[in-house]
Amino acid sequence: MAPFFSVVLKNFLQIWGVFFCTFGFADYTTYIIKPNQTGLGSHIANCSYMVCPDARGKGVGRLICEHSITEAQQLGYKAMQFNLVVSTNHAAVALWQKCGFKIIGTIPEGFKHQSLGYVDAHIMYRKLSKA
Secondary structure (H helix, E strand, O other): OOHHHHHHHHOEEEEOOEEEEEEOOEEEEEEEEEEOOOHHHOOEEEEEEEEOHHHOOOOHHHHHHHHHHHHHHHOOOOEEEEEEEEOOOHHHHHHHHHOOOEEEEEEEEEEEEOOOEEEEEEEEEEEOOOO
């Protein structure tokens, strides 16, 4: 494992279900894990991710996805779902697919893109298994 990733893995900080990851003096990423729905749908996790522009293309997205999957499993979730993955964000769609997510639905014109106008949004899902 590259030194960057070793440091990143050691620097996850959890505050109230929000995970922050720092490297040096910069905040590189954050993600939130929570139930996708309350009550009878609370066995499925939902995550939202944010990666600093300086960290893009360095494998941080994959790292936080893998970290969130492990955390979701430890918290007892049975699956994970992303409710709105912008279809024109090809890098994110490809990354989530490499991490085992499948597109289970598409919301026509479900996202108002700043420059492209209304674009489709995907719902992506994967089951979680305990190793």
